[in-house]
Amino acid sequence: MKISINPAGFEAEHLSALNRSFGNWGEAGRLRWCFARTSSPLPADVVVAELNGTAIAGTGISYRRLMTSSGRTMLAGIFTAAWSFPIKSARGAYMHVMAEATRRIAERGGAVALGFMPQNKSSGHQLLRAGAMAATTAYVSMSGRSHGERSSGLKPCLLTSALVEELFRRANKRAEGGLKFVYSDIDEFVDQFLERHHPVQVFVDATDGYFIFERLPQAMNLLAALPADRAAHPWRQHFAEAAQLATSQKCGLLAYASNEVVVSEAVAAGLVTKPGFMTVTIANPLALSAALTAPADEDAAASACLAMLRVLHVENGDRM
Incomplete structure (x- = not known):
């Protein structure tokens, strides 16, 4: 299995994968809006798993800023339109993609990786089993x-x-x-x-x-x-x-x-x-600690992060 970040010429295949995974996800204009805007804190990334030259799983990463109650800011990466084909050869590919996406977020200075998903999505439960924290949300x-x-x-x-x-x-x-x-x-x-x-x-x-x-x-x-x-x-x-x-x-x-x-x-x-949940994975403990009111070790940072997550204010315009 090969994991790539921003593979050249992948746009058409990425759009096809999104429409195959989510039904009528959208067309090229929506793909450009999600992943080609220049006004975001950082350009979006796309992480893809391939097997024998065929893409089997992937996710986008959108970068946003979060502000804590103390007024400090941190960079967050949002897993955007993550997908995985329901085939035997794709088993495990989703979590390999998420691990690489989290590493990429840390590499670009991000403190946390966020995910928004319905509670009935198996992908969210996979993230939780891998150590992500979560808070209750809802699609209204x-x-x-x-x-x-x-x-x-x-x-x-x-x-x-x-x-x-x-x-x-x-x-x-x-x-x-x-x-x-x-x-x-x-x-x-x-x-x-x-x-x-x-x-x-x-x-x-x-x-x-x-x-x-x-x-x-x-x-x-x-x-x-x-x-x-x-x-x-x-x-x-x-x-x-x-x-x-x-x-x-x-x-x-x-x-x-x-x-x-x-x-x-x-x-x-x-x-x-x-019912849904919002997951958070700590990508860079040092970056997270710097955004807190006082330096903290990794366990304390995780506890503070979970507390903040439970009162995080998100509306549809923020998520995507």
């Missing part, structure tokens, strides 16, 4: 027919430069006191949240809270809910308003809940939650 959804005919209180916004700057500021202000994704400049934020493969729309509620949605063919994908300064972050109300908007648009709703509190709020809002 609503079909376009489940809430009847209701008008929405959200109003569409004209995306001016001033509004973009405000959205950027609020995105970096989220989850004060917790662990969160942050974006170093407005270009990085725009590429992640506003200039996506599918059209993006911004709406405002009655309290000047903003909602960023990506319009998918069959659903409104809630990328981020950004309340006004000093306003509470009532997730139940945010989910309810997003559901009303999706109903008024006669389509479904997709969102993400990254901790148990937000999951319970989605359920209270009447939405469907599919």
Whole structure:
């Protein structure tokens, strides 16, 4: 078995593998958006396992910055669109790919490797058996027919430069006191949240809270809910308003809940939650320790990392 990083000329085969593994994953434009953007902290990587010249497993790595409650930052690598063919010759290939991807993250200065997946995915359980830590998450959804005919209180916004700057500021202000994704400049934020493969729309509620949605063919994908300064972050109300908007648009709703509190709020809002988990593997203990409030040995760093993971604020726009 041969493990390669960024093999030349692999783009078409990578896209074919993703569509074979996930169904209708997407086309070349989505592949470029995921793996060819230049505004990210580091260019994405692709790790591939080959057997007798045939690709049998692989993953992308997207690089993002995380900020701790103390204001320190660390680089994280996110396993992005990992795949493995269900054939006997591919057995074990997935974990070889993940081990090499984790090594690559450490090589590029990353402290941790993150993975987001449903609980029923065997790949996630393989990571846990290999020593990854995990926290509870949920994929939140609503079909376009489940809430009847209701008008929405959200109003569409004209995306001016001033509004973009405000959205950027609020995105970096989220989850004060917790662990969160942050974006170093407005270009990085725009590429992640506003200039996506599918059209993006911004709406405002009655309290000047903003909602960023990506319009998918069959659903409104809630990328981020950004309340006004000093306003509470009532997730139940945010989910309810997003559901009303999706109903008024006669389509479904997709969102993400990254901790148990937000999951319970989605359920209270009447939405469907599919259990998931967020895994974290320590790629570089020294880099992780440097991001903590005080130097720590590897065991203490792991314990602190797990505690932070349980309060990590993630929305759909952060994950991919």
